Amino acid sequence: MTDKPVAEMSFEEAMSALEQVVGQLERGDVALEASIALYERGAQLKAHCAEKLKAAEAKVEMIRAQEGRAVGTSPAEGM
Numbered sequence: 001m002t003d004k005p006v007a008e009m010s011f012e013e014a015m016s017a018l019e020q021v022v023g024q025l026e027r028g029d030v031a032l033e034a035s036i037a038l039y040e041r042g043a044q045l046k047a048h049c050a051e052k053l054k055a056a057e058a059k060v061e062m063i064r065a066q067e068g069r070a071v072g073t074s075p076a077e078g079m
Contacts, residue, residue: 006044011052018045 006014021042024030030038 006041006048009045009048011049011056014045014048014052018042018049021045 004013006017009017021038025035025038025042
């Protein structure tokens, strides 16, 4: 596991680190204190990934708006 600050990670790096954290916690072979630290790091990684996704979605919506396409909507079924 990397000690790189979460704020400096790309989405892909954070997802990979989060997968590692989850794997370690699922195996259950980590001491209680280490598990707590891993859980805290996992929570930080999850929040970072959510922020990155939200920023990406905002960029896509901006592009769609610039193209004159409806923003935040989808076609109705059967129409």
